[in-house]
Amino acid sequence: MSQDTLIAELSNICPAGVHQNVSLAQISRWRIGGIADVIVEPSSLDELCRLRSFIAQKGLSSIVIGDTSNLLFADEGLRAICIRMGRKMSSISISGDTVMAQAGIWVPHFARRLMQAGLTGAEHTCGIPGTLGGLICMNGGSQRKGIGSAVVSVTAVDPEGRVFTLDRDACLFGYRQSVFQGNGAVVAASKLLFNRAPKPESIRREMLSILRERSRKFPRKQPNCGSVFKSNPEMYADIGPPGAAIEKLGLKNYRIGDALISPCHANFFVNAGKASADDMLRLILYVRDTVCAATGYRMEPEIRYVTLGGQVISIHNAAPPGSFLKYPRYSKRLANGKS
Structure with missing residues (x-):
């Protein structure tokens, strides 16, 4: 299939939702x-189903993204079809203590809408930059909480374009885990249940406190x-959280190219200018x-690497040859000076 034919077919499925030659560094x-x-960018469940069905039938490579939190794109770009779940699928409706929301809604907006409705339980998400679909996929949250505890059910689309719904138990939520990290499905929408706050103003105060702390x-x-x-x-x-372990080793402000360990928080790595994916990979693996x-602990990255062909792989498997040092394995007991 020629590129022109492909674009025409995609445009027929998702009118006004097809964008060519997009700089990943811009998004x-x-x-x-x-x-x-x-x-x-599909704008409805039907478009998403038709799009995934078309991609499967033609045997094309694809990847699904939201707000790109937790993704590191290759410097070489992306040759696979990129399905972006965003503002075109971001509706939300609230009835009593039940919330129906599409996957593309921005999480801070989602938390704010619940606050306005007097519902508590999503305050911990108010400062998380990302989409609800990504949050559900990762069972994301803060303060060691996860969105999965509020989920009633999730509507998703499998790689062949078929819609299915899973209840909370079937989602297999764990700490920063869910079934959607391995089944190839795209989260399209979710039904969630929250509690009504006795004092709605307390929700706003809690969210402001969280945002101030994040800013600090x-x-x-x-x-x-x-x-x-x-x-x-x-x-x-x-030992403590990853940031504390990194900081204790004096690695704050350590940089490779323009990839920099933030002086604010050692578990945040920033692009201090024109960092490349290779810079960031080398920094993550070095740390x-x-x-x-x-310490003897091999930390697990939250970040996933997106290859030129659209594969989303572990950072552990993304290193270019010779890009990081190999250390002898130390047991936890020896690393901590224990006998």
């Missing part, structure tokens, strides 16, 4: 990445993707191995 929260051949602790003026490494409960109890050498 990436890290401001990193090459040129994407085509990005398609986290870099806001430089491109970043939030926390780079996941918190490991065992490591947390033994991972340095912390492992010192």
Whole structure:
């Protein structure tokens, strides 16, 4: 299929939703990445189903993104069809304590709408930059909470374009995990249940407190993707969170190229100018191995790497040859000076 034919077919499925030769650095929260051949934004569940069905029938490569939190795009760009779940699918309706929301709604707006309705339980999400679909996929949240606890059901579309619905138990929510990280489905919408606050003003106060704390602790003026490494409960109890472990090793302000460990928070890596994906990869892997050498814990990145062909892979598997040092493995007991 020629590129012109492909664009015509995609435009027939998603009118006004097809964009060619898009700079990933312009849409990436890290401001990193090459040129994407085509990005398609469906505006309805029907369009999403038809789009996924077409891609499957033609045997084309594709990737699904939201607000690009937790993604690092390759410097070479993206040759696969990129499906973007965003503002065209961002409706929300609230009836009593039940919320119906599409996957493309921006999370801070979602939290604000619940606050205005007097519903509590989403305050912890108010400062998270991303879409609801991504939040559900990652069971994201803050203050060691996850959105999964409020989910009643999730409507999703499988790779062949078929719609299905899972209840909360079937979503297999865990700490920063869900079934949607491995089943190839796209979250389209969700039904959620929240509690009505006895004093609605308390919701606003809590959200303002969270936002002030985030402004104090986290870099806001430089491109970043939030926390780079996941918190490991065992490591947390033994050493502390990833940011504390990185800071104790004196790595704040450490940089490779224009990829910089933020002086505000050591688990936030920022683009200090014109950082490349290779810069950021090298920095992440250097920090991972340095912390492992010192503590015995191999931290797991929250960030995923998007290859030229559209594969979303672990940062562990994305390193260019020779880009990071190899350290001997230390046991946790030896690393902490225990006998």
